Amino acid sequence: MSNQKSILAYQLSSTETVDSFNSSVKTGLSQADVLERRATYGLNSLATKKSINPAVLFINQFKDVLVIILLVSAIISWAVSLISVSGTSQTYSQEFIDRSMACINDPISPSDGASSSCNLASKLAEKEAITIPESSKCQTKELDQQFTVAWGGGTACNLYVMLGMPKLPVSDSSQLLKTNNEGSREAILIFVIVFAIAIIGFLNEYRAEKTVEALKKLVGSKAQVRRAGQIFEIDAIELVPGDVVVLDEGSKVPADLRLISVSNLYANEASLTGESVPVSKNTLAQKGDKPLGDQKCMAFAGTFITQGRAEGIVTATGQATEIGKIAKLVNEVEEEATPMQRKLDDLGKKLGIFILLICAGVFAIIFLFVDSQTGQSLLERSIFAFTAAVALAVAAIPEGLAFVVRISLALGARRMATKQALVRKLSAVEALGSTDIICSDKTGTLTRGEMTVRAIHIDGKTYSLTGSGYETTGKLTIGKKQVKPNEAIFALMRIGVLCNNAQLQHNQILGDPTEAALLVSAAKLGMQDADIRSVWGRETEIPFTSLRKMMSVVTKNPSGGYSIATKGATEKVLALCSHYLTSSGQQKPLNPNIRQQILDENHRLSSQALRVLAFASDNHANQPTSNTQIESNLTFVGLQAMMDPPRSEVIDVIHRVQTESGIRVIMITGDYIDTATAIAEEIGLHGKAISGAELDSLSQAEFEAIVEDVSVYARVDPEHKIRIVQALKKHGHQVAMTGDGVNDAPAIKAADIGIAMGIAGTDASKEAADLILLDDQFLTIISAIEEGRGIFDNVRKFVNFLISCNIAEVLAVTFGILFFDNLILTAAQLLFINIVTDGLPAVALGSDPAQKDSLRQKPTYYQQPILNRRTWVEIFVFGGLMTTALLFQFWYNLHHESILAAVSAGFTAMVVYELVRLIDIRTDYNIRWFSNPWLSVAIASSFVLQFAVLYIPKMASYFEVGPLSRHDWLFMVTGSAVLFAIMKSLNPVFDRIGSETHAVVK
Incomplete structure (x- = not known):
């Protein structure tokens, strides 16, 4: 579509405007003109922005750094599961697994436990036709530091590296890794998590860009147009510049128009200018630059005609209209990422770099430095190194973070609703x-968006009228003293009701807001519009126009004869008055001093941003027959001053x-x-x-x-x-x-x-x-801001919790590989911890209530990174302490019990200590513990699920764990108490490291 000519039509006379568009007021455009202009300017419609492709939006969900790393981990895990490596593809009978698990709880003394376990392991291995390498056979008489392994199908002894014992061959130590089937199940689990995150993100973000569509609805669907000398009703989309359009009361303006004739025309331009009071329109040209709200000779597409009739010539259609310009602005505005999106993206990038570096480092250490004198092939060593790196990636990635963030935001949205x-x-x-x-x-x-009479002026006195909006309760006061209305006040209110076309029904207004305010002011003094109008029947109306700036009606007087009621601009009404009404209801001549006093009061009220109307009346024995008779020798009654009051x-x-x-x-x-x-x-x-x-x-x-x-x-x-x-x-x-x-x-x-x-x-x-x-x-x-602050705190809490857990897992897995040449936690176990035992409490944290004093905190607190310097220090201190406790318990069980006991204790200790971290984090906030019952349920559920994994055989088999002994539980309870106490005692140190704390400033 070609650009339409830029014409400031409001600066031209109506004749000049018609001539500039080569049109005619009487005949309008010819059909040939219409076709030619449509080819030049196009249809009268707004351009729509290309809608979002759902497929593209879904694919965009996979662009998150953490999701990409998780996806790569799943692919590697799946690929590794497809490769059968000698010594790692053995599948064990349920009897072997059950008896091996029973071995842990065999009540044997420390002195003979190793021998007993070795014998059992040897017998089971013999039954399963598994060869135990000579380098791994037990020698308990010579080495009392050794311990036996009755799990993994081939390794009878595994010596602790830190004690200087010979390392196990990689082919044997890799028995702790998953079988082909287990690896594929882990890969599937990771894929499920990734796609769940993507689906949730897609459903939350998928919404069409409907802004311009909504704008299109504002343009009238039909239009009355004069073409070739006749009036037609056409689709508004067919209008072209130069068309002559007819507007009636209730019409929706179909295009931008320069008005060429008007009759008592008012337009509601609230949708375009934001002001709810209908605007009086005329045909007079205006000089200089004028904002839209001051262009009185223009009617704009998307606005409504509330009163009167008019004709106008189309000056702009489609994108060239004022609404079209707004539509263009909407399309040009690019949405930016929210603060949280930016913070999470930044956090994801940092974590991604950290994960890649540590995985690459661990892969290199295993591949280059693990003992390779056992004849293991390069492929076998590569597979073990890859698998360890995958497990480490799973440990490092907070798989549930994106899911928990979205759940927390959804819960917050529900509370806001x-x-x-x-x-x-x-x-x-x-x-x-x-x-x-x-x-x-x-x-x-x-x-309030509701005009309200705030003051009235009668006979030299100004009264206040209380109450706000369209509620009909209020008091008449002078100063702080309530007064009763006098005869003149009753007369003033009656004129306001009679010279009025609005209606008040059950505190609901129909009609002009200014006139509505007059009905409400009368109702506050006990004068109902329906009662007054039923007695004072209207006979004649002289309507308000922008030139006259006043309105008059003739009514029947219940006492006989006819009464005049006039309202309008003070200067206009006062010029028609010869008398004024006193408070007692007497008429007195309106001398220059009284006239000036009224004008001064009008100015004083106007300077307070009040809209002031003057009211006058007169009585006639016979019905007046001309406007001059009606609007002459009036009696000035008073002023009413109104405004749209603050809520x-x-x-x-x-x-x-x-x-x-x-x-x-x-x-x-x-x-x-x-x-x-x-x-x-x-x-x-x-x-x-x-x-x-x-x-x-x-x-x-x-x-x-x-x-x-x-x-x-x-x-x-x-x-x-x-x-x-x-x-x-x-x-x-x-x-x-x-x-x-x-x-x-x-x-x-x-x-x-x-x-x-x-x-x-x-x-x-x-x-x-x-x-x-x-x-x-x-x-x-x-x-909503208060709720948003609470949600920010919740996000900070569970991100802190999840990252704390993942950093601790990374440290534990990394040092486990370095100290034991082995994975102390498998990928399946880590996924279970991250998604289930960590995920449930994290989701529950998202439903925490906002702190009571959150609005007293400065916004800068909520503009800081999700994890600040203080929090990072806390995370690594806790990670270090937890890793120390976990590795010690792993070593102790490995030294005195079995690898199964060590893995089971390490797996469970990780869950317990991470829940301790959750409690540690939440106690830093000013929130009662039981204010969130879901959190208690989530923690209890995590423990129940962990028990199920340990004590239900099929689950224990899948996760390669078994039941714990009493001293394991005692050690974890003691370790939890010590961890919590240390973290709390270090709070002053953390506070000195960071410039702010979690708690609201008191």
Whole structure:
């Protein structure tokens, strides 16, 4: 489609506009003109962004560094399982396994235990036709440091390297590795985990880019157009520049129009400008640059006609319309990774490098330095080295991390939903916690979005009227003293009801918000609109126009005759008045002094950002027949001043979050700067206020220099909002942007956290948002931030826990290989620990409640890395201590019992000590232990599952373990207590190493 001509139509007269498009008001375009222009400009539709390919989105889930490493590990494990190596493919009978396991619990004395076990092992080996190498036969009489092995099918003795005994041949030590079938099952298990993570990520992230689709719905589907001198109803998509369009009350404007004739026309432009009050339209050209909200002779695509009738010439269609420009901005905004995504990606890369380095190192050590004088082939040594590296990779990779993160975010999203915050993107859940700036729309978010009469002026006195919004409860006061309404006040309220086309039904308003406020003010004083209107029947109406700036009605007077009720701009109404009404209901001449007093009070109220209307009346014995008769020699009754008031809870909330939470609130509105400043002062927003026009006059460098000092932006357009967000982000801020209109959609998408209104919000703003406020209340944002902070703490806790576990496993496996020439834990055992016994408590940690005082913590705490310097030191200290305890217990069992006992004790000790680490981490937070019953259930479940693995024969066979002795359990209980005590005693040291702690600042 070719570019449409750039014409500032509001600066041209209606005749000039028609001529510039070679059109005609009377006949419109010819069919030939339409076809020619459609070929040039295309259809009146918005360009849509190419939708996301689900297959591509699913494949993207595998780009995570940790997932790639895990996938490679699974492939290697599977490949290794396909290769049959001499001495590693023996399958053992169940009798051999059962009797070998029984050997561990054989109550023999230490002095004869080795011999007894050796004899049993030899007999079993003989029965299984397995040859025991001479180098491995027991010599208990000469070497009392030796121990026997009744597990693995071939090795009778395995000497501890640290005692200087001969090492076992690799072909024999590799008996601890899995058989072909077991290796393939481990590979399958890893594949299942990887695909589970991918599927969860896919389901959470898959959503079509519907923002532009929502924008398309705003453009009218049908349009009345004059072509070749006749009126046709056509599909709006067929409109072209130069078409003459007819608008009626209730119409949706189908394209951008320059109005050429109007009759009492009002348009609701809230979706485009953000302001909910309908705008009066006219045909007068305007000079200079004007924001959209001030272009009175224009009607814009996507807005609604609330009153009147008009004709206009199409000046822009499709992407060239104001809504089209917004759609283009939405498409151009690139979504960035959330803080957590960036932190987890960084953590994944660091872990990936660490895993690759340590696996490569271990592979090299095994391949190059393990004794190769046994005649083992290069392939056999390579297979063992590969298998050890795979087991190490499995130990190092937190397989459940991605899964637990997503589960935690999903649980947080559910909790937010109960607080009226609907999460559209799970990543937004955590990102809220690190938000330090909230850019909030004024209307409907900081304010109620409901015009409310705040003051009335009668006979020189100004009264306050309490109550907010459309609730019909309120009191009339002077100062702090409640007063009763007098005759003049009742007359003022009656005029407000009669000269009014809105309706109030059960606190619900139908009609213009300004007129609605007048019905509510009367209802607060006990005057119901239905009762008044039933008595004072309307006869005639002179409608409000932008030129007249007032409205009058003629009604029947229940006392006889006819009454006039007039409302409008004070200057206009006052010019028609010859008398004024006193508080007692008497009419007195309106002298210059009284007239000036009224104008001064009008100015005073207006300076407080109040919208002021004047009211007048008159009585006639006969029904007046002309406008001049109706609107002359009126009696001035009084003023009513109204505004869209702040929400009752906003003032306290803003004060609390700015002083205690370190969150700065910025107001961005399409309203006039005086109104915006007055509201800002009332709700406690202090700082500079600038308009969109002033923003245009600043260079980017100049704006970035003052952006930290500005708290109020008024009369801004979508481009301004994006510029504000980008400038704040450039200063390192985490920005949340709220909005409800189409004009807010680009900035909502550009912000770190986009927040849309659920009630007043347009489809476009909702589709661009990460979070939707179901109740449209600012307080809900704060509740969501509090929940986000709790989720950040939870993520930090379980990442700390999982990484602690994996680092400990890496250290244990690595030193096990170095000290014992063997894997003290198999890949299957490590997967079980990482997914089951670690995974369940980690998921439960994700449901921990937020700390009570989380909002008192500064946002910088939540902007730090998930694992800071202090935490890394803790992790490695705990890993070192746990590895020491585990290897000692492994060595002890290997020295006094059997390899089966050693592996079983090491496997179980790993589970127990990691759960001790979980308890250690959680006690650093200000949370009651039993506030999360799921955590207790998860820990108990981990123990139950571990018992099942040890004592259920088939599970024990699969994981190559057996039952533990009493002294094994005693050693683990003692070791757990010692580990916990040491970690707690080192907290002051850790605090000195790191600049901050887990706990909330008190």
